[in-house]
Amino acid sequence: MDMKRDYYEDIELFSSGTILFWSVAFLVLLFTLPLYIPSYNIYLLNIILVHVILAVGLNILVGYTGQISLGHAGFFAIGAYGTALLMMHLHMPFLPALIVAGLIAAFFGFIIGLPALRLEGPYLAIATLGFGLTIMHIIGRWEIFGGRMGITTPPLDLGLPGSAYSLVIEGDVKIYYLILVISVLMVIGARNLMKTRVGRAFVAIRDDDIAAEVMGVNLTVYKTMSFAVSAFYAGVAGGLYAFVVGFFDPFTFNLILSIIFLVMVVVGGLGSILGAVMGAALITYLQFDLLKNVEELPYLGEFLVLISRKWLTVIGLANFGSIALGLIMLGIVIFEPLGMFGIWIRIKKYWKTWPF
């Protein structure tokens, strides 16, 4: 059932016909989704897809390589500002700008990976946290980045801007298809990366870095590579995010955002691509939709307004999102350390072995 008999079975993309069928069905659903749902939800879907790219990338670093990053908002910001500025000042088409911005983020990831060779646990957390905040402050103070006022993105042009080959994409639905294609490619890319020599080296470093080094894994190369790959994903996600929202300022990319990114990975399940996708979708949905208007929640909303009136303040009820997120983080670590992926595995096992 789950036993691998040879190497090719281990590296194939779809391990069984069932998975192939459901993957294709899911893709078809994703590609036809704009036909059935209202346009506000397309905007939400775009943000979910952007976060999926980011969470998959962060999972390569946190879940597969076992490093901690509290500075991914910094790479996200580099991607967003990089893409927008390359298009505005150098008049590059969108896709090359996105890739160059991703590579710039990857370069910064490489730089942060260098001290990470000697740091672990809390020390790495503070180093990456410092990096994220430094990026936010630098962007906020440099005129070329628009300063504190933020910048508005230029029109999303897939062709050459200002020439006969211009191909401007407008509207959430068109952007949705663009992001969907990119995110599917990036997710498949991450999945394949994990089945290569590089991916196995990452996992070996997570399980025990000293043992991995003894076995011949070059820690310098693979740890920095893990940071660079993860930062590249974050950069690309940032570049897409810039065009989904259309306007952003430096304070979008604060520490809370880094924490939320980490939460997506942990809630989804460490060391699992599917988990990262599920975690990103769930947390983004909670944050941007369900917890935005707490008063309108069924049943719970009225109750919360009642307690707010009695003991707390009604105006402060907007902070309920933060409380819910905190409770989710605590609950996941205490009750389900494997995250949503762990729940999924248990459900699968239950059905597979039923009635035993």
Added chain:
Amino acid sequence: MIEQLLIEGLAIGACYGLFGVAVAIIYKTSEVVNFAQGEMGMIATFVAYHILTVYNVPFWLAFVITMVFALALGMLIEICFLRPAKDPTVLGLIIITLGAEMLLMGLAGWKWGAEQKDFPFLLSVQKTHEILPGLLLNEWSMGVFVLTAVIMVFLFLFFRYSRLGIAMRATQQNENAAKIMGIKVERVFSITWAMSSLIGAVAAMFFAARSVLDPNFMMEPFMRAFAAAVLGGLTSIPGVVIGGILLGIIENFFGYAWPEWKPIVAFVVIIVIITVRPSGLFARHYVKKV
């Protein structure tokens, strides 16, 4: 001018150091980095503010009530959130404390709202005394110096001579061996959290007196204090205070020369230092066993 900058840096640095000590005590005993420390201090400060403004009690009484609250809060967080987690990883522990941080921040915002308030503190930053010819020192700084000295001496004696302090050190060195020796490790952890919460709450009140009171006001000081703690080496308490003082002085001088880059100097310093000395300036570096 230089002495003035130096002494102000010294004061704010001592305050960072004091708050860093709160982080270090928990790390020293249980190897948990408490990202919720800032918000625990913030909630305690809000409680003090609430008691002072709503019930109009004298400051010392509000202070005592707040300290009791801080002790209870620290113990509660340990018992409710950290104890139930079975064999958590380093990342798991970070997520737990970050979760507690979000929870506390949300609660404070829900109860007291986001608008900025002035915290009525006993010692003011405005009232200055000329201690040496040409050298001004405000009351706030004097309070910080006295308090830091008192807490340092207390902690030194506590960890050196008291049974509880020795039990805490034993727990840090080897949890299982400590259990065999009859130390109730869980209780030690709770008391550690309570102690740390108390020191953090005192430092947070000092920070609130310098800036304003809102649910986010401890974010920046916490990160500086954490940076200071890492700078000194998270396991050495005098190291943490020295790290804090160094950071305060560097930041003050840097802030005088290039004010707009002041917020990031702490992190640049920290990244440089831990790249050169991964365990901080004053902690011994342990080599991991495979």
